[in-house]
Amino acid sequence: MPLDPQPSPQAWRPATTLLSLGDAFYDPVEAADFPQTTLRFRNDRAAAQVGLAHLDDAEWIDHFGRFQPLPGTLPQPLALRYHGHQFRNYNPEVGDGRGFTFAQMYDDRGRLMDLGTKGSGTTPWSRFGDGRLTLKGGVREVLASEMLEALGVTSSRSFSLIETGEALERGDEPSPTRSAVLVRLSHGHIRIGTFQRLAYLRDDANLRRLTSYTLEHLYGEASDDPIRLLDHVVVRTAKLAARYMAAGFVHGVLNTDNINVTGESFDYGPWRFAPTWDPTFTAAYFDHAGLYAFARQPEAIHWNAMQLAVSLRSIADSDALIASLGAFAVHYQREVAAAILWRMGLAPGDTDTDRTLVTAVEKALRTTGASIDRLFHDVFGGRLTDTYSAEWDEVRAALATHLPRADRSHPYWQGEPCSMLIDEVEAIWAGIAADDDWSAFHAKVAQIRDFGRALDSDG
Template sequence: MAYRPATAIYELGEAFYDPVKPAEFPETILRYADEALAKSLGLPTDKEGWIAHFGRFEPLPDNLREPLAMRYHGHQFRHYNSDLGDGRGFLYAQLYDPQGRLLDLGTKGSGQTPYSRRGDGRLTLLGGVREVLATRYLEHLGVNTSRSLSLIETGEELIRGDEPSPTRSAVLVRCNHSHIRFGTFQRHAFFTDRDAIESLIQYCLKHFYPDANDGADLLEQVCLKSADMVAGWMAAGFVHGVMNTDNMNITGESFDYGPYRFLPTLKSGMTAAYFDHNGLYAFARQPESMYWNLAQLAQSLSLVTEDDTLLKALESFAPAYQRALRDHVFRRLGLQVTELDKDTDFVLSTFRLLEESQVSWPHFWHDWRGQASEKEIYGSGFKDWRKDYAQYESSCEGPDNDAPATLIYEEIGELWEPIATRDDWSQLEGKLKSFERAPLSG
């Protein structure tokens, strides 16, 4: 694939970003490189070029002249915060993927910006490892997610309250289709800047939703993408942890992984963030939280778009989510879909059964994929569910492999321990290889 650079972000103008300089790091030790992704985008894969572009952030040819810290606001646990923006990352480059879709290369841990406040603008190496694992696992499960392109250890010692300190530092480069967040719209609505909102709408229509015509169409498309993303989380057993509006992007991709979790067993009230004291972003509340976030986006768009058309667009979320959840669950079980209402009842009974039984979440999906109807290990409580399950035709021949791919919380600690104590990366590399790759989603 030939390298196809882009500078689309300049269309928005200087009101949307601040030029910044990347940090200069004592060391640049390459720890993870998604060479397959890089080759598909025509990016350099030699080590010297990789370090130059993804460790020192020398500009890519014919690309952005300098990194740009994006400006945005957002609701954080439903409290509005106007003191936000890219505080330890920036938009580094843009390019087109093999399908001709715009892609952004963004960073995490690349240094301080005007929005760092009291932060050091850095990323811990453990935090980078966690994001690489999350993106690869969600990709494996068919969930729309950013991709981790590069992780480079940077040779600094960081002090963190939630990790044994001092701890090692890193810089991450992620790839996704858009850096435009719900909070980007909110910032300009906060300042009642109708021209800026119109510019954002036109940018998003041109580059992400060319078949849409206006702000209401844009909102509907974002509702559909967001519904599919959250349905994917639910079928994957993924708890995002911090579903703030500044962490939601306009193309419906999971990104910026903080205190996430994957379910060991189904507990509807499970949270990922230790500071989520009221369970606002608990596993079962994620669809509700996404709808609330979309409503905040609608409110920002109402500066230039009629309310009734926005309300109608918001109504598309619930049916889209219902259908997407059915599709993701049936895909994980290896079953062919039939009639939506019937299938939805089966999905609900599946989740109810998993919560009541407390069987292993990852093992359940693996064992029952492909009409494993002779399984007896789940006990008599599965009798009625199995009867319904047996009515469906299989869409596959059996499990993807002999053992389920998993990523529960304790496993991440087990993968990190040999890195922290012996600088042994072999277990992490083995885990990543166990996650099958998928085409770049969008």
């Protein structure tokens, strides 16, 4: 079910580098035997980039619903071990509880990629969970990852969604509900919590091994320098925080086990896009204190990077760790200006004019309660007209100092802005739940991809 034309496919280049870490990092597991496997979504665009475009639907289901090994890669699924701060409370009992990594390969950019799962069955880290995923949760993750990719956020990509035929009981939604298994394509599954676990165990030898593995295989550097690793993570996570803000995205659960050391966003549970620039807007109904509210996400991600620094203290100089971590704010301020300018379709100017414009935009959005999606759509399309009140005069003046970075003639800019607010998500799911009608879901994915092409029309 391809959604748009595909480029020339990449050759299949399997890898098994995860095995070089050794069995202290994972547990071999088996996938659940599902009563049915109905293909609901396959990401042919992503498949072409990792050498799997040739699979027909039956082969796809064999590999991503029944988890038959792909040729030349991991012989069986591996549930990764890690710890994590969850809402700032340290938990040594986490790990891959309803997922595993089952394949590695190189993509068309030469990056080492992992295929991992969500909802594939129980593991030694499941605790009291059933290891399953609701179909609604899978649909939501596809929509989130597609929208973030379009908005320029470095994100895991929803690779496959297969309905599995089990009736699941959930306390926070109508039950029984339909079940699914999701496959994600990610640039590694090494979390800050992976390092935290080794620090907790005082396992310096494996801390060094993991540092070397991460630098070599995920950053392309033959080094075992923990300061170099932290430098990279600070830069990447500052960019992630900035892109979240420009996207108006609220992840909802920015725990250290949900922060990838490549700075790639992943694991979309209670996510939402903020309709307005409301600093207090939260995604998770259980985030009563607003720890991961919209405007607190940069702080939360910085705090998580700090936990990586803490985990590296036994193998690195403390002063150097502190200096590396201290660069986060500078990187973030630069990246948030770049991200907002990019979303508005503007070429960057000098630092002062960029900061003036971004400050004016954030202030006007906050004070007027204007739609984030509408405002950025109108600026990109060159239509910040008199329909915007005098409260936008400062923005209009600042816009005069910037030139467009992209061609505004793309037909997308003549229509309505693409958004992914909660009401639309619920409406898409309602059609699936009531009538097994997937037309709105597939139409939305196609619309999001068109939006992404329009945003990136400068190449």
